[in-house]
Amino acid sequence: MSLAPTNADLAVGKTPGAPDSGAGGRRGIQINLRQSGIYIAFALIVVLFTILTNGDLLAPQNIHNIIVQNSYILVLAIGMILVIIAGHIDLSVGSIVAASGAFAAVLMVDNNVPWPLAVLITLVFGAAIGAWQGYWVAYFGIPAFIVTLAGMLLFRAVTLMILGNRGIGPFPEGVRTLSNGFTDGYLGNIALGPLGGADLVSVLVGLASVAGIVVVQWRARRGRQSYGQAVDPLPMFVAKIAVAAAVVMFVIVQLARYHNLPWVLVLLAALVLGYTVLSNKSVFGRQIYAVGGNLQAATLSGVKVKSVIFWIFVNMGVLSALAGIIFAGRLNQANPTAGNAFELDAIAAAFIGGAAVQGGVGKVVGAITGGLIMGVINNGMSLVGAQSEQVMLVKGAVLLAAVAFDVWTKRRAGASR
C-alpha cells in the first residue's frame, strides 16, 4: 500500500556531487503525472467542451467571455491560494467584494472622487478589512474559519448599511474599461490569411510574451545547469515551451480577431506573474509555505509567524477589494447582493488547483487553472444549454474528484510512515 520510508535511500545509489536525476525512469514520469494532472485535466475538459459545442467554446468572442466573466474569481483565487497555503481559510471574500464595490461607488458616483484615486482608496479600504481579520487570526489566535465567518456577516452588513436596498451606478468610464473594456488598437489591423483581420498590437504583445517565456526559461535552465542541477532533456524542454507558446498565441490571436486585448486580461497576467514570483522566490513567499507546512518548526526557525499570517490576510483584503471594483465596474452598478458565494468559487479553485487542506502546498498557477476549469465548465455547459442545477452538480463532482485524486496520489506515493 505504501512505500517504505527507506525507499528514498535505496532507490538511486548515487555518488555525492553527481547531478540529480529527478526526471529519470518510471518514477520520474509518475511524479510528473501527479504534478501536472491538473493541467492535463484542464486540457481534457477544454477538448471535451470544444467537441460538444462544435468549436464554439474556442470561438474568439467566447474566449473573451470566459476571461472577463471569471476575472474577479481568478483575482480572488490568487489571494485565496496564499491563505490556504498558510493553513487558513477566508470565507468573507464575497462580502468584502460587495462592501468594496459599494464603498467605491459612494466615492466615485456620490462624491465624484476621480476614479484612479477612488480605486486606490478602495484598495486601502480592503487592506483595512484584511488587517482587521488578520489581527484576530494572527495575534488574537481565533481560527480563521470563525473570524472570516463572522466577517462574512459583518461586511455584508456594512454593504447593506452603505447601500440600503438600492444599487449605485453608473460607474465612470475608466472603471468600466478596466473590467469590461479593451486596449486601444494603436496600429490598426493585420490580415492573418484565412483567419481574417486581427489587432496588430495584440499580436505583437503575444509575440513579445512568447519571446519573454523563451528567454526567461532558457536563462533559468542555463542557471540551473551551471550549478549542476538536473534539467529536462532538451527535446522535452523545447516541447514544453512550444506548447506554452502555442497556447498563448492561440488565445491572443483569437482575442485579436474578436477585438483588442481586454484590460482585465492584462491586469490578470500581471497579477499571476507577480504573485508566482512572490510565492516562489521571495523570502516572504517562502515563509508562507514554511508556516503552512509546519507552524512550530517555522516559529523555531525564526520566522515571524504572526506577521506572515497578518499580511496574508491584508493581501487577501486588497485583492478582494480589487475584485469588488472589477465586478461592480462590469455590472456598472454596486449591488447589495454582489459577490454572493464568491468565496466558495475561490476556495474551490484553490483546491481543484492542487492546494492541500492541511496547508503548505499549492501554486498560484494551479489556483488559476482550477478557476479556469470551473469557468470553462460553466461556460461550456451553458453553451450546450444545460440547466444551472446540472452545472452545480458537475462543479461539485469536479471539486470532490480533484481533491480525491490528490489524496489518492499522496497515499500511493507513501507519505505516511
Add this chain to the structure above:
Amino acid sequence: MTDTILRMRGITKTFPGVRALSDVNLEVLRGEIHAICGENGAGKSTLMKVLSGVYPHGDYEGEITFDGEPCQFAGIRDSEHRGIVIIHQELALAPNLSIAENIFLGNEMAKRGLIDWNRTNAAAADLLRRVGLAENPVTHVLDLGVGKQQLVEIAKALSKEVSLLILDEPTAALNDEDSAHLLDLLRGLRDEGITCVIISHKLNEVLAIADRVTILRDGKTITTLPSEGLTENKIISGMVGRDLDHRFPPHEPTIGEEILRIEDWTVHSPTQHGRLLVRNANLNLRRGEIVGLAGLMGAGRTELAMSIFGRAYGTGISGRIFKDGKEIKLRSVREAIDHGIAYATEDRKRYGLNLIEDIKRNVSAAALGKLARRGWVDDNEEYKVASEYRASMNIKAPSVASVVGKLSGGNQQKVVLSKWIFTDPDVLILDEPTRGIDVGAKYEIYTIINRLADEGKAVLVISSELPELLGLCDRIYTLSAGRITGEVPRAEATQEGLMTLMTAGQEAPR
C-alpha cells in the same frame, strides 16, 4: 511448561521497491518476556504489524501459528479476538475522555445500547489496581503524565483478556522511575501468565527484563539468545553486524574563553499559574567545549533551553544572558538566531522540520536571508548550499529535492543539524540529538558535534542517556526540578554520581 505460544515462519514482507522483511522466523514461549532488538529500519515494527494484522493475511508471505492454530488475520480486531494486543510507541488514547472511557473504547459495557457507567467505572478501577495506577477512573487522560498514560494503555490491553502483549518502545518517553515501575509491572504480568513481546532501544532494560532476545538486522533474523550471559555489546554487535569497540569517536577538546553565560535564569509555566519550571539557574559555555545537561524528564531541560532561545517557551522569564562578556537581550527566536544561538529540538518531526518540503528548503529555513538579495531568494545558491551539506553531513537521499518526511530518523536529524549549522551559530543547543536514531547514525552525529566544537563553537547537549553524556561531553550540568544541582567535569563524572545529583531536591515545594 515451556511450550511455544507463537511461531512465525518465513515471514517476508515487501513494499514497492523494498524488502522490509525476508524470511524472518520468531518463536515466543508461553509466559516469557521476549525482547526484539534491531537498528531502526531493521523490521521490528513491520514484523509486529504483520503479527497484529495491521498488514492483513495475503499482504505478506509466511505463516503464523498462535496457540497451536494457524492464523490468518484480516485486521487488528481479528488478532485482538485471539488475545494479541499491541501497544504502539505513540500512545493511542483520546485525551478528552476519562480513563475508564479510554479503557473500554470500542469495547463498551452496554446494556441495550446504553452504557452502564457504574459497571464500566468499577471494572476500570479494578484494572487500574492491577497495573498499580492510583487514579480515579473518571479522570481525564490529558491530566495524566506520559508514564501514567502508558499504564492506562496496559490496563486497556488487560481489559481485552490479553494473552500476548506487544509493547513497541514502551519506555522511550518515560523517565527512569516510571520505566522501572513499568518493567516491574511487566514482570508481574508474566507471573500471571501473560506473554510479552517488547521492542526496545534501551539495551540495559532489555537485559534487565527479558528472558530471551531476538535480534533483527536488515529485515532478517540474526539470532535468538537467552538473556542470561548476554551483554549490551553482544547485542549491539548482533544489531550492527560489527563490534563497536568505540561507540564514541575520540576527541581532544581545545577549550577557549567563555562565550555564553546565563545568570539567575527563572522561567514560569505558561499553563500552570505560579509554577516554576526553571529556578535561578546559572551556567556558562566556552568556545570549543561540549557541555552536557542531564536531568530526568520534567526537570526543565527543554524549558531552560527554549526559554534561552528567544523566549520560545515559558512566561515570566527573568535573568541575564551574556555573550562574549556583553549582556544581550533575546526577545524573539529571530534575535537569538541573529546573536548566533541555535536550538535543535528534541522532537524533530513536530518542531524541527517541514516534513512535506524537500531537503534544500528545510536546510535554508532558518537563514533564508543569507540566500536572498533584497528579499529575493537565489534558489540556485540554495541548491548549492544544500548539496554541500548533503555531502559533508552524509545525508543519504537521492537528491536535495527529496522530501524530508521520507528520510530515516538519522538522516532527518542531519537535515536539522545542517539547518542550524547554516545559520552560522557560535552556540548550539542540541536537545536529544540522537533520540530515535540507530547506532551507526549516532556515531556520525557525535562526529559532527565534535567537529563543531573543534571549529570553536560551544555545544550544549541535552540527553536522557547518561552514557551518551559521559562519552561526549567535557563538562556536565545536572538539573533537578528546575534547579542546577551540580556541575561535574568529565573526569569526575559517573552515572551513579550524576543520577544522585539529578534526583537531588526532588521534593522541593512546587
